[in-house]
Amino acid sequence: MPPLLEVIKIGKSYGDSVKVLREVSFQIGAGECLGLVGESGSGKSTITRLILGLDKPDSGEIFVSGQAVHRLKGKALRHSRKHVQVVFQDPAASLNPRLRIWKSVVEPLENFPDVEPKFLTNVSGGQRELAAALLDRVGLGSELLDRYPDQLSGGQKQRVAIARGLSLEPKLLVCDEPTSSLDVSVQAQILNLLKELKEELGISYLFISHDIAAVRFMSDRIAVLKDGQLIDQFAAGDLFSPERHPYTRKWTETPA
């Protein structure tokens, strides 16, 4: 069986001179979480864009469940998007401010009417009931269904974004700094929730963050990106092994 996500030697440049990614290769297995660590400008977000099919690599290949995402166009590309969903850093920016919460949550399901997630098969009723079931999944009560995003706290909004990301039962959930804009106590809640969902639903994660402690908590394996190159890749348990790249060691030395 091929790995769920296979990224093979992708390269990407913007303009003529700026090389953002060079020969980046990694894999994510089914149900696995890969943590991706890197400074601002290291190319983390470009990797996200390429995996989501929002942009095409200049070179290299990207496979999701054996399907070459970088070659897809039009309908096929759109169709493949349901397999990979994303949760961004700023939950306020990922929810439409004029849409009630329940509409935001079921919007992906409206776009892909053929998708029937396993965890929603025994929900009877209409879309509001589906939305309520999804909110329940992320620990939110149904009293939030008719609210607007600005009536929710940052942590609640991020939970809604996660519910939305899960609604299509994707194979891969890309979490791009999902907790950096949240308070410490809420960060812990969201990290626990993400881990719980991963274990229950068997979804694979690409967990991108510059919080190395959070990456260590979430990930099975960790990859370190510097100036567009993956310079270190290892099992999370080997973070402190003496073979680590000097740059990786810098990350573990910095905090208190």
Added chain:
Amino acid sequence: MIKNPVLQISGLSVALRAHSGSWIRHLVQGINLTLYPGEMHGLVGESGSGKSITASAVLGLLPGSLGITEGEILLNGKAIHRLPEKAKRRLRGREMACIFQNDQGSFAPFRKIGKQLTEALQAHEKMSSREAREISCEWLERVKLPAQRVFDSYPFQLSGGQLQRTSLAASLMMKPSLIIADEPTTALDVLTAEQILDLLSGLQKKTECAVLLISHDLTSVLKRTDRMSVMYGGHLMESGPTASVRRNPLHPYTKMLLKARPPLDGFMPDRLAAIPGEPGAVADQGCPFAPRCPYRKEACVHMPASGVRADDHSSACLFADPEGGDSIAAVARSDQDREVVWR
């Protein structure tokens, strides 16, 4: 020799004013805080805890709808909370400076950095343009920037880290006795943030200026500061020497905050010890943290939390050590047998 404090906040309360002029709601209540020269004091708290309002009150930058209802703020022994706007403006930049989170917002977008720096210098002191230029470049070099290039750049031509270094230079070059750094590294990635904080603590030691570091990032506060205070719902929950707070947190909120962070090394728990509820859950009376506190007792709902003193390690919790029963015994016990599960 005992130094005189740079900043002394005592019993500070800030409230929201209605259109009619009456006070509606307290946002910050009974804050005590003392900073000595060369000291870095960390102020930790979640959204809505009142840490930025406290900073604004010191800087005299409270929005019109807010006002100081009680308490006083002394800067180098002078009461500054009742000064007229013009006098406050003279203090800002010169005696106290501020570094904000949003580095882009600290500079006017369409004027070159050099122009903005020299202008700030000349606004406070009579000096020639040439002199101002020399001082600006000298400070840009001290924050390890290519001085000439940055001097001739527009803000948008610099990265976030470079801009934050520039704000650091801008605030230090006036040799203020107090710098308020309000989440100065939140917008930066970890490695850049470390460099900025390294610079700040290095230059602070040299200039003997006091720094109030406001942050929701416990890690950097624990690592960098000499003393720290924890705020929740507008009240101080705990205050003390950082090493002591870290080793021996007294307030349940502090304890839980310390445990909620995933550990960088050592044993990794399967789930984090999250604090239940939302940061916005604040009790109107009694202890503000009571709605989220698993140790809350009947008394917490009615009795106001005890005040936190500014000098020693103290907490506002009525039951200073909820895990160990009675508070007096807890204080008396030695540090050793109260090894807190913080890594």
